[in-house]
Amino acid sequence: MDAGLTYIYTCFDIVLSAALLWLAWQLLRSTDIFKAIIFFICFGLLMSIAWVRMHAPDVALAEAAIGAGLTGPLFLAALRRMELGSRKERRIDGKEERSEDE
């Protein structure tokens, strides 16, 4: 019974770590800033679960509220203020969103 529970915990940890790594990679390599911010919010939520797995519930509460709930909308607000200047800010390489086929 105890060996089975440890096995389940280990599988959960492996899946969680793989998800965190994949989210981080997608967040860094996506050219759309809005998509990257959404990935960042998901990363914060999964990181909160990782803190719980490391037996730190206080840090998990703070990470969920601040990392996902405050920094995410902060980035979105910053993106909105950037976009008011030019529509091209949403893409990281500055191209227009529609493909230029004129």
Add this chain to the structure above:
Amino acid sequence: MVRRNEAKMNNRHQTKKRLSGLLWTLLLLTIFLAGLLIWTVLNIPRPLPSLSRETAEYLAMSGVNNPVTAVLLNFRGYDTMLEVMVFLLGAMTVWSITHAPFPARVANPSPVQATAVRLLTPLVCLIGGYLIWQGAYQTGGAFQGGAVLSAGVVLLLISDFIWVPRMHSLPLRLGMAVGPLLFVILAIWGVITEGSLLKLSPENAWAYLLFLEAGCGISIGLTLAAFFAGGRPLGDLREEPYKADQDDGEEG
């Protein structure tokens, strides 16, 4: 027609960049560093060197029952005092840049939005206050409750209520200052009564920490929401609270 297809293909080819040599080198270095960290973590000597035994020993003297809160607010209270002051400094930095960008033409909120915000805001206050109070004996504390409170204030900021930009800024400023102020008052009180900075007597520590946590929770909530607002409030203390033509023209 052929030129248009060629332009499209060039565009698609440009957006799919291949990793250059420099990026491959950095990727391999990062993987090597990750492997080194994993090997180090797996080889940490057991038993882990920690202060949990001493913390459990002195927990009764600290005035709370939660070891995390005892360490944060009592044993290492000096670090927390500097941290809340850094929060205030960060808010001052954000405020020194520009006014908060509220929209010039405020649209009335839809009934769903108005009802949701009106139902959620008291709940957020209740949950945040409970988390702050619960920090004395369970998981929680000033930072966790303060973060939940800040989420509630952010909810008020992004809903299109007309009275939000027109609020007087003095309660906001007082609320942001109450956390660091309580810490400084407690530090000086420790010097006066016990002879050392931030020294709390073991029989009264629970009362001191309760006030301290409440004040810090409120001030952390308001400071984090002030970060989100992105600029100083529209009503400066020397001027009128809000004039209709006082926006910077940033929103459209």
